[in-house]
Amino acid sequence: MKLSLDLSVVFPALVASRLLLALTNLPDALKHDHQLSSPLTSYLNLQEGIYLFKNGIDPYSGGIFRHSPLFLALFTTILPTSRTVASVIWTLCDAVGAWALVQIWRARQRVSQTSRDGLIAGAYLLNPYIFLSTLSLSTSPFENMLTLIAVMFAAQGNASPSLLAAALLLHLSLSSVVLLAPLILLLASSPVSQLASPRAFAKNGKNVAPLVAEFAAYAAILSLASTLVSGGWAWVPQTWGASLTLPDLTPNCGLWWYFFTEMFDHFRPFFLMVFSIHLLIYIAPVCIKFQYDPLYATFILLGILATFKPYPTMADPGLFLSMLAVFPEIYPYLRYPIVTTLLHLHAALLMPLFHHLWLNQGTANANFFYASTLVFACANGAALTDCVWAGLRIAIGEPQDGYVVVQE
């Protein structure tokens, strides 16, 4: 019996199973995990901040709460603060993200329904990086959801909702400013796959400048709302400043923390600048190279963000890997998908193991864990470079006998 991948069947089934899983006590075991949540996204910090806010203490006066004031506003007014409700909300968040991914796929294919919709929803909802992050109740599913909503509206041509989602995403995570450029390019062109026929940037009539202005306006209004909620400007250095100054060196699955634990204070500002600019230098080349397919540029920049973000969690590379489902045209041209998969398997199995050995059992040290983090970064980098290669390789065409494509 052929399994029906019809979205109307698969989607509710997956969401229901995720809800069931979320309502067990698995979140209690996972919410302390350092790979699934970072100091910027940890559920425990969110609880602490909400508690402090409700008791009249400024949550930004300490160094624990680094979530956006928008979370404070939401959770102290309309969203109730109970564990079961939180699990449900997080799962619904993921459901919305999966649905947005399916819409992106549909927009790219220019159809309203395909046979692969269920597969794409499954690729998002069943990705262990993503569903474990959701179970651990870190707030990175919110970031993923907003990213996917922004890209979805951009693929569908709706400028204002896309930019509003992007502005909300900026408030949750400063590093997502990297995605602004490809989003605006996407809004100004079309999501349809042009990978096989590169050409100069084709505007669809929208001008870029008003879009940027609209985004800036939304971001400013949300900043005002944040300032109103938190009663001052202290949230800016605590939330956005954390991505720039790296005050919290809690181990995570990223590359920054270990580097900065060993660094002399004298060099700290320099290397913070280097690492931050490192994220920004990818925007222009990727957008220029993939100017004919901005959706693919968004995809690549999501991968770069996942690898080089200041405080990544597993959900960030999870989003990148799940979004790979939207680009089946590059699958024949991936050079080493098995290597990438094995690297990911290697890293995903060893990271929690070494983390436990280091911090719980005390028989290992930080180098073990950081080594597995490096393998994880290697895996992400391998996936990224392979996707870039495949995206460019499509344009050259089918492999032909007697000819070999080499990179000069």
Added chain:
Amino acid sequence: MFSRLLLLFLFSWIWGTLAATPSHEQIVGDFFNKNGASGGSTSNHTNNWAVLVCSSRYWFNYRHMANALGMYRTVKRLGIPDSNIILMLADDAACNARNRFPGSVYANPGRGLDLYGDNIEVDYRGYEVTVENFIRVLTGRMEPSVPRSKRLLSDASSNIFVYMTGHGGNEFLKFQDNEEISAFDIADAFEQMWQKKRYNEIFFMIDTCQANTMYSKFYSPNILATGSSKLDQNSYSYENDNDLGISVIDRFTHYVLEFMERINKTSHESMADLFAYYDPVKIHSDPGVRSDLFRRPLSEVRITDFLGGVAQVEVGEGVPVDSSAVAAAQEEDEWPLQGESPAVPPVLPVAEDTRERVGDLGGGWRGMRAWGGVLLIGGLVGWVGFRS
């Protein structure tokens, strides 16, 4: 008639009581003389200290380490606790890379008894064994930061056993291949101790070459000294151990320890017996004794007066307690000082909750702000949705 008898009786009773009551000095003297109650020595010390110094380092001076550790073991066995022993060792023999039996120091060939073991307390080890530290220990002139375990906390009724071993010469002793202490330095240190009432009697034993010269300069009272060899004489080591490859003890100390093995905490053997045990033929040098500064006859001085830590225990009736002071102390958790009324602890004012409510204009403004933010976001979302 009856009243006269009564008066006479009263008078005689009072006189008898007064005469029978020993004076205060007598009571104290009796207490301190209890040592000599059973007809032995009349030393009036109340506590014992031992300062054992090995002034050499390096593997080939293993025997000096073993000398000091042998005396340490004897002194501990005879009752001086670790808190009253200052042991100064270079301590580089037991865990030396050349030690075939790591973690142990033996004092006899054949390795019968491990002197290092796991229960020794070295107070000054390695590079802390210096002339300065030794003199500071003796005179008690130390920085306030030096811990109690490194101090010689003796008083006017302490008997101190000072044992030194190492490489020496005519009126000097070499410390750690680096510096020297002279006989004059030790003599002056002992005089300082006498002036500061830091000892009752000192027994000074030294096992080096030309050892007897080291005690030739003493001039303070109550010092009994003995050394292993006289001027221009070497002191020799006893025997090599074939597996360790070096000599493990010196002759003089070996025979002294051999004598001490017969002593236990209740022995009455005297210093005269020890000195009579010396055999220059076996020791291969002429050990000497200096007793002119010592006021008691050597036959009445027990070995345990110096090497033992004989404690005086008196079983008495219950000590009367000032119950009111105790009750007050229990109330305020403070020891009552003698003669003073317990002090009332200061009552600290309870700190009021003056936490500044940062960013709060008042009590309920917080909720208003949160709702304001939510409404703003909701309005933005609604407007965008409505527009598109």
